[in-house]
Amino acid sequence: MTLVGPHLHDLAVSRLRRSYAALPQGEQVRLAKGTTNLFRQRQNLAGGLDVSGLRGVVSLDIEAATVDVQGMCTYEDLVAATLPHGLVPCVVPQLRTITVGGAVSGLGIESTSFRRGLPHETVLEMDVFTGAGEVVTTRPGEELFDTFPNSYGSLGYATRLRLLLERVPGRVSLRHLDVDDPGLLAKTIGLVVETGEHDGVRVDGLDGVSFAPDRHRLTLATWSDEAGPTSDYTGQQVYYRSVAERDRDLLTMHDYLWRWDTDWFWCSRAFGAQHPVLRRLWPRRWRRSDVYMRLLALDRRFQVADRLDRRAGRPQRERVIQDVEVPLEGLPEFLTWFDAEVGMRPVWLCPLVTSRDWPTYPLEPGRCYVNVGFWGTVHVGPTAPEAPRNRAVETKVLELGGHKSLYSDAFYDRETFDRLYGGDHLAAVKRRHDPDDRLPTLYDKAVLRR
Structure with a gap:
């Protein structure tokens, strides 16, 4: 992937500013984007901010293991830029088309979250385009930065983020553990989280699938240079089934990061994509979460x-x-x-x-x-x-x-929602950075779907 560089990034931000200035005074501000990983049905509004030039990687510092990335850049494109250098974001959400800005403002998660937290916890600084039409650079410990995670655009939109990266080898060794009791499941998770290992082997990634009340499978991932053939779950085989059927597995780092995307975890079965005959006819390039999302939108529409x-x-x-x-x-x-x-x-x-x-x-x-x-x-x-x-x-x-x-x-009712999601604090920060209420509130977006 080609880096966009600081100059093109500045031009994209200028275009964003112009699109904001062109909006009628008092009109609510939103992004002009045609795709989403949200499952909230929203009102269709015309217009919006032009973020078309904010989809790339600005710069990559291999020695410092950091990257400056635009807010609308997908993790698929970000990984394509960093992985050839043996680097990946510390937390890579499961679906390819989740954007970096979306994961920070909307809380992504993945198997490294037991040791690295959520995506915003390895952000070093970011530029936020606020409801006042200003670009504010903010860092951990500052009010805007600390309030931004889980704000879902109610404080503004990240135009640039500097992320800490993690150095990784080329492969991932997996162990799938069978646990028949939910109490033992919780105990096993707790021990791995506390020690960072299982049976003396380091654990770098931890997630699992509960298949039945008496069958839970934990997947322990270890970054590895292990030799040997790797599994491919972009073809006829389906990853989540392998979790139930295999005790060990070996994937490339690339395939491990996107192991859930090919079949949208297990949800592709709703479209017949896991049927052996249909799967052979279904092009590989269409076996991905954003395609299923479009099919789901068609199902809702009709x-x-x-x-x-x-x-x-x-x-x-x-x-x-x-x-x-x-x-x-x-x-x-x-x-x-x-x-x-x-x-x-x-x-x-x-x-x-x-x-x-x-x-x-x-x-x-x-x-x-x-x-x-x-x-x-x-x-x-x-x-x-x-x-x-x-x-x-x-x-x-x-x-x-x-x-x-x-x-x-x-x-949630408004009172409960504000209590759970820091409503008073969020409102105070919003008043400072969006004094004219150009952006919808978090409650408007999450509950009222505005």
């Missing part, structure tokens, strides 16, 4: 699944697409509750530990949480529009002292 359900006499579906963080000690209770109340499998498990307090997503520093990700539908009948399962998830997570990511539908 209500294909709903029409088929009605024709077959099946109850109405509720979409239950969420990522939640529960304290490690509450994981067994949550999984048991989830089986009884929602009944969706598989679910993804990803431990994380944050290094410090972040006001808009206040997890306890040094405490292990487990991200539980579940993405599918449940036939609930005529109450589906009221989202009973999603509301129940919110209540249970709150009861356990956890948190819920805001990339999907949220149903």
Whole structure:
């Protein structure tokens, strides 16, 4: 990938400023972009900020292991620039088209999060285009920087971020551990997080899949130069099935980073992409999360699944697409509750530990949480529009002292939402950097879907 360089970056920021100035006074500011990894349906608004020139890597310092990257650059393009030099971002979210700015303002996560935290925790500085139309350079410990994670554009948009990179070898050795009891699952996760190893072998990446109430698989990843043939899950084989079927595996670092993207974890099966015959006919370049996202948008637009359900006499579906963080000690209770109340499998498990307090997503520093990700539908009948399962998830997570990511539908009342996501603090910072309220509030975006 070609670096855009500081000059082209400055031109792109100038274009962004002009697009802001061209917006009618008082009109709400938003990005002009046609793609998203959000699952919140939003109102369609015309116009927007021109971010077309903010999709690349500005500069790479191999010796210092840092990179300056534009906010709309995808992790796919960022990794393409850094990996040839044996460097990767410390946390690389699972899906190729997640942008760096999106992961920082919307909280990405991956298997290295148990030792590196969330993506914003290895950001050294960033430039934020605020609601006042200004570019503000901010660093850790400063009010704007510390409030930006989980702000989802309510404070502005990152135009440039400087990230710390991690040096890596070319391969990743995997061990898949079978655990039959959720209590033992939590204990095993806790020991790996505490020691950074398992059976005397270093663990660099840790995540897992819960396939059934009595079958959980933890994947322990170790950065490696191990020789031998590597697996390829971009072809006929499906990665999540290998987690259930194999005890050991070997991937290239590149394929490990994107192991979940090819089949959108396991969600590509909804489109038939895992059927052996159809998979042979499905071009490899179309086996990726952004393609499935477009197919999902078509399904929503034409209500294909709903029409088929009605024709077959099946109850109405509720979409239950969420990522939640529960304290490690509450994981067994949550999984048991989830089986009884929602009944969706598989679910993804990803431990994380944050290094410090972040006001808009206040997890306890040094405490292990487990991200539980579940993405599918449940036939609930005529109450589906009221989202009973999603509301129940919110209540249970709150009861356990956890948190819920805001990339999907949220149903909290304003008071509860502000208490959970630092509403008063966020509002104060927003007043300083968006005095005319050109940007929607976090509650507007996450709950009211504006």
